[in-house]
Amino acid sequence: MYDIENSIGFLLAKAYQRAWAIMKEEIEPYDLTPPQFALLSFLWQQDGLTQVELSEKGQIDRSTIGGLIDRLERSGLLERRQHPQDRRAYLIFLTEQGKAMEETLSACAERSLKRITTGLSDDEITEFRRMLNILRGERRVYEIPSC
């Protein structure tokens, strides 16, 4: 009989749900959700990207990122500006308010990590991260060199 309780997919889903719930709880006071936080994190590294570029960096579907950006724009944390060369595209920039949240929200993320990984040693966490990176699959595109 199929043992759903011990299947990797099921366990991944439940671990993910718990991580989500904990992170949600930590950032709830700022009216954010985990994916919104993730998008902000990418923008703290670099903003002024198009939606497609952000979508690739964050491995977020192009349809999904539109809605995420809508909500963060409505919250006043980022803004769309016209691309100077390409009238189809927007460039996404953090607002002052969006930039100012970095420290506070990073602290929330640190607290979440602590809570989520309670029960694992530091070495185990490193190992877990390594395995997740393998499961996550290849993101790099191995281009076949044109001969």
Next chain:
Amino acid sequence: MYDIENSIGFLLAKAYQRAWAIMKEEIEPYDLTPPQFALLSFLWQQDGLTQVELSEKGQIDRSTIGGLIDRLERSGLLERRQHPQDRRAYLIFLTEQGKAMEETLSACAERSLKRITTGLSDDEITEFRRMLNILRGERRVYEIPSC
């Protein structure tokens, strides 16, 4: 600067998304989704449970399971029957068609597992499962013995 790319939450989300996508692909011919498959798996172990019981067994929110059952009922894989003692509740039973899918769908799940865990050794998979179970958090309720 916060390193979202290496955060456990982000990596969990991406590994989960990949596992979902692979499983989805395998069971797509049968017009099912991963959560629908999971619910069926619990029913193969035991059916005739109420929605609440299924919700607890599968750690699925009560609102969520209502919709899942709706869709599986529409697909003809399960049916709601009136609870003989409790007129508020339904008992969820597999239909013949739902029972008949067990072997085929379990094979899909096996193939998914193989695809998802490509890159990990058997020992690593065991270790990964163990860690996921820890991250997933306690499900048992430790009742304080009344003195």
Next chain:
DNA sequence: TACGTATTATCTGCATAATGATAATATTCC
């Protein structure tokens, strides 16, 4: 036993998110 209250089972509505399909518009390439 009877009444009021608390609890339980389910449904509905709302917000968010992921994904795929399609459409509208702009750009690029031939």
Next chain:
DNA sequence: GGAATATTATCATTATGCAGATAATACGTA
């Protein structure tokens, strides 16, 4: 100019969780 491509928006389906509504059951107390 016309065809192919790229960027974004919109819509549909599914999933998830929360809060509120409804109906039925269980319980405590008079």
